[in-house]
Amino acid sequence: xxxxxxxxxxxxxxxxxxxxxxxxxxxxxxxxxxxxxxxxxxxxxxxxxxxxxxxxxxxxxxxxxxxxxxxxxxxxxxxxxxxxxxxxxxxxxxxxxxxxxxxxxxxxxxxxxxxxxxxxxxxxxxxxxxxxxxxxxxxxxxxxxxxxxxxxxxxxxxxxxxxxxxxxxxxxxxxxxxxxxxxxxxxxxxxxxxxxxxxxxxxxxxxxxxxxxxxxxxxxxxxxxxxxxxxxxxxxxxxxxxxxxxxxxxxxxxxxxxxxxxxxxxxxxxxxxxxxxxxxxxxxx
Numbered sequence: 001x002x003x004x005x006x007x008x009x010x011x012x013x014x015x016x017x018x019x020x021x022x023x024x025x026x027x028x029x030x031x032x033x034x035x036x037x038x039x040x041x042x043x044x045x046x047x048x049x050x051x052x053x054x055x056x057x058x059x060x061x062x063x064x065x066x067x068x069x070x071x072x073x074x075x076x077x078x079x080x081x082x083x084x085x086x087x088x089x090x091x092x093x094x095x096x097x098x099x100x101x102x103x104x105x106x107x108x109x110x111x112x113x114x115x116x117x118x119x120x121x122x123x124x125x126x127x128x129x130x131x132x133x134x135x136x137x138x139x140x141x142x143x144x145x146x147x148x149x150x151x152x153x154x155x156x157x158x159x160x161x162x163x164x165x166x167x168x169x170x171x172x173x174x175x176x177x178x179x180x181x182x183x184x185x186x187x188x189x190x191x192x193x194x195x196x197x198x199x200x201x202x203x204x205x206x207x208x209x210x211x212x213x214x215x216x217x218x219x220x221x222x223x224x225x226x227x228x229x230x231x232x233x234x235x236x237x238x239x240x241x242x243x244x245x246x247x248x249x250x251x252x253x254x255x256x257x258x259x260x261x262x263x264x265x266x267x268x269x270x271x272x273x274x275x276x277x278x279x280x281x282x283x284x285x
Contacts, residue, residue, distance in 0.1 A: 005182070012178045020170055022070060028162045052084030053125025057118040060091025068092045068249030076257040082132050082266070087125030089246035089270055090277065091118050096225045096242055103229040112285055113239070120243060120277040128269065205237045210275045213244030214267070216251035236282020243274035 059067050071088040074080045093114065100110050212220050221242060228238035250270075254263050 005178075009178055012174060020166060022067065024162055024166045025070075028159065052080050053087040053122050053129065056080075056084040056087030056125055057091045057122035060088045060121055061093050061114050061118045068247040069252035072249050072253035073256055076253070081129050083125040083127070083129030085125075085249075085266070086128050086270060086273065087121040089121070089249050090124055090243045090274060091121030092245070092247045092249065093117060093221070093242070096221050099222065099225040099229065105229065109285075113235075116239065116281055116285065117242065120281070124273045124277065128273075205233065206240045206275050206278050209233070209237045209241035209278065210244045210271050213241035213274060214250070214271065215245070216248055220245045221247075234282060235285050236278050238278075239281040239285075240275050240278025243277045244271055246270065 056071065068088055071080065071085050075082065075085040097110070097114070100113070209224060212224060214220075224233075224238050224241040224245070227233045228235060250263075250267060253266065254260075257263055
């Protein structure tokens with residue numbers, strides 16, 4: 001047991017340490033917007049709001065879960081729309097791409113998977129923006145409110161405040177990721193995850209994959225992709241889990257957004273859209 005814990009800590013540290021630059025840059029941008037949010041910056045944010053889901057889908061397919069964390073922070077500061085956040089979350093590929101490449105999957109199929117993830121994120125993102133009528137007007141004051149909420153002490157300087165945010169979020173991610181690794185390891189050891197009859201059930205399989213996808217850690221994407229390349233689950237079920245899995249996005253959202261009811265609503269929207277998109281993908285690919 002001790003060996004597994006040590007291994008989980010080492011593995012999690014190696015995975016999480018690469019998030020620090022992305023988190024830091026994100027918070028530097030947030031602090032800069034707080035200090036410099038003038039007309040030009042505001043227009044840029046508003047413009048990105050119109051094309052946000054498209055940009056979110058394209059950024060999300062980059063195999064790095066840190067972008068979903070950045071999107072969560074920007075959403076909390078009301079710098080992007082809910083649809084843009086959903087687009088990033090659904091398109092996030094995390095460890096999927098490296099595993100598919102290492103498994104020697106055909107390049108054409110890998111390309112199709114990436115295109116479908118991006119397209120689903122974009123379509124669902126715009127759908128959410130169309131249906132979600134109560135999204136707030138994007139103003140620089142919201143960024144100021146976010147900084148006040150997080151007690152970032154901006155007056156002490158952009159970089160010092162960004163460092164404080166980065167360390168705070170990184171520690172939370174590190175702790176939760178260790179727990180997630182241990183949970184996945186326990187499930188595999190007890191053969192809970194690898195029950196073919198459960199995974200490939202036409203209904204249960206998708207809902208189960210969606211639940212696994214909610215694990216805020218790359219371990220979920222690793223597990224789902226491995227199950228696919230080894231033939232345990234079909235591509236539709238894998239995609240369901242990967243659509244729902246937003247890397248560290250949900251974890252960062254819960255950390256920085258103090259409106260828990262809203263966080264649960266976003267999680268529910270992500271889960272429902274992910275499951276539906278996965279079912280549709282099963283018929284397409």
